[in-house]
Amino acid sequence: MDAAFIAKCADPSLTPAIVEQFVSAAGSDDPLAVTVKSKGRLVLIPKPRSPDEALEVVRSNVGQAVVRVGITQFPAGVGVSDASELRSGIFDACENLRTGTGLFAKAARIVTKWYGHPTNKELLPQLLDDTIYAWKTGTFEGDNIFRAEDPGGPTFFGKSSGDAKPAAEQANPVSDDDVALQSGKPDTAAEAGIRIDLSRISGQK
Incomplete structure (x- = not known):
C-alpha cells in the first residue's frame, strides 16, 4: 500500500506498518x-x-x-x-480507509485497555492478533466492537486518539520490525492459541 495514500487517508493514531498489516489480514484489494x-x-x-x-x-x-x-x-x-x-x-478508497482505520483504531484501544495498557512491546503481535480477530468477528470479550464506546487512551503502543499527529509526521512508536514479528503467525486469535489474561494485574476485563 502506497505510503502517501496511508499518510493522507489512514487514521493517524495507527502506524503505516499496522495499517498495512490490518488491510492485508482483514481487508480487500477491491474498493x-x-x-x-x-x-x-x-x-x-x-x-x-x-x-x-x-x-x-x-x-x-x-x-x-x-x-x-x-x-x-x-x-x-x-x-x-x-x-x-x-x-x-x-x-472511495481514501474514505473507506479513513473510516475503516478509525474503527480499527477504536478496536485497538479497547483491546489495549483490556490488556491493562501493557508497556512490553513484545505483546504487540498478540494485541494485533486479538484486534484483527475482533474486527473479523465483530466482538471482543462478548461486546460488539463496532458499537462499543471508545475508551480513549493509547492505540497499541502509539499515540492516544486525542493527541495523534498526522501519519506522515509520526515518529513510529512501534517500528515496522515490531510488526514484522507478526509474519508467519496465524491471522486469528482462535488459531493463535490462548490469549494472555492480564486482568488480574490490570483489574480490567
Missing part, C-alpha cells in the same frame, strides 16, 4: 468489494461494477445480514439509522 453474511454463512452476490451498483447491494442487505464493504471491509450501517443514509462514498 468495490461487498461481503454479505447471513447467520454466519456467506451469501453469493454478483460482483458490483460501479459504486452505485455496490451501494444497491449494500442497501438491499444491510439490516438483514452483516455487510462489509471496500478495502477495509468495515461493516456498512454502523452509526447509520437508515440504509437510505448510506452513500457511494463508502467505496
Whole structure:
C-alpha cells in the first residue's frame, strides 16, 4: 500500500506498518468489494461494477445480514439509522480507509485497555492478533466492537486518539520490525492459541 495514500487517508493514531498489516489480514484489494453474511454463512452476490451498483447491494442487505464493504471491509450501517443514509462514498478508497482505520483504531484501544495498557512491546503481535480477530468477528470479550464506546487512551503502543499527529509526521512508536514479528503467525486469535489474561494485574476485563 502506497505510503502517501496511508499518510493522507489512514487514521493517524495507527502506524503505516499496522495499517498495512490490518488491510492485508482483514481487508480487500477491491474498493468495490461487498461481503454479505447471513447467520454466519456467506451469501453469493454478483460482483458490483460501479459504486452505485455496490451501494444497491449494500442497501438491499444491510439490516438483514452483516455487510462489509471496500478495502477495509468495515461493516456498512454502523452509526447509520437508515440504509437510505448510506452513500457511494463508502467505496472511495481514501474514505473507506479513513473510516475503516478509525474503527480499527477504536478496536485497538479497547483491546489495549483490556490488556491493562501493557508497556512490553513484545505483546504487540498478540494485541494485533486479538484486534484483527475482533474486527473479523465483530466482538471482543462478548461486546460488539463496532458499537462499543471508545475508551480513549493509547492505540497499541502509539499515540492516544486525542493527541495523534498526522501519519506522515509520526515518529513510529512501534517500528515496522515490531510488526514484522507478526509474519508467519496465524491471522486469528482462535488459531493463535490462548490469549494472555492480564486482568488480574490490570483489574480490567
